[in-house]
Amino acid sequence: MAELSTLARPYAKAAFAFAQEQRDAANGIEAWSKALASASAVVQDQTFADYLKRPTLGYQQRVQALTTVLEGQITEGVRNFLTQLAEHDRLSLLPEVSAEFELQKAHGLNETDVIIESAFPLTAEQQQALSDRLATRFGTKINSQVEVKPELIAGVVIRAGDQVIDDSVLGKLEKLRTSLLAG
Numbered sequence: 001m002a003e004l005s006t007l008a009r010p011y012a013k014a015a016f017a018f019a020q021e022q023r024d025a026a027n028g029i030e031a032w033s034k035a036l037a038s039a040s041a042v043v044q045d046q047t048f049a050d051y052l053k054r055p056t057l058g059y060q061q062r063v064q065a066l067t068t069v070l071e072g073q074i075t076e077g078v079r080n081f082l083t084q085l086a087e088h089d090r091l092s093l094l095p096e097v098s099a100e101f102e103l104q105k106a107h108g109l110n111e112t113d114v115i116i117e118s119a120f121p122l123t124a125e126q127q128q129a130l131s132d133r134l135a136t137r138f139g140t141k142i143n144s145q146v147e148v149k150p151e152l153i154a155g156v157v158i159r160a161g162d163q164v165i166d167d168s169v170l171g172k173l174e175k176l177r178t179s180l181l182a183g
Helices: 002-021 029-044 046-052 059-069 076-087 091-108 124-138 169-182
Strands: 111-118 141-148 155-160 163-168
Touching: 002 029, 002 076, 002 091, 029 046, 029 059, 029 076, 029 091, 046 059, 046 091, 059 076, 076 091, 091 111, 111 124, 124 141, 124 155, 155 169, 163 169
Parallel strands: 111 141
Antiparallel strands: 111 155, 155 163
16 A cells, blocks of 8 residues: 555645645635545546546546546646546546645644544543643644544544554553463
8 A cells, every 4th residue: 555655645745735825715725635535536436447447538538537527526726637647547546645635734734633532422521631632742733533432441542643542441451461472
């Protein structure tokens, strides 16, 4: 998977830089984010992906098919971007480009997306306290999403990018089991 993200990263950086330069909301970062997410979803559809792989289609016909499906959701800038991807036979990279764009967006806006897995639902105060501590730790604004996972027994698992903080009973039991088996 690293290979695909390596290929997608320059495209995502270019798209983010362009979106950041735009002054109006219609062409801004959020519009690009939504357009790339929509295009990503379309090319992940197996039937549509098979259609795009047809050797009889030129890159302009691929872009036309994609923009027809996304009618009203993309700007001229996004269409030009899709044309560049298609011209280099990289439309299949759209899911990775979209994911990389989101990383660029979070970094550029000094935000960190965090998933908090909890054994029990968190109150608004608990979620805010956790977000405040994480904001201090990461030095960024925290966008948190809470998922309830009863199998954790108690505690939380926090996922921020490639960092995982496991303070769940299940995680501690697993560590104990590993150490007992290793000894």
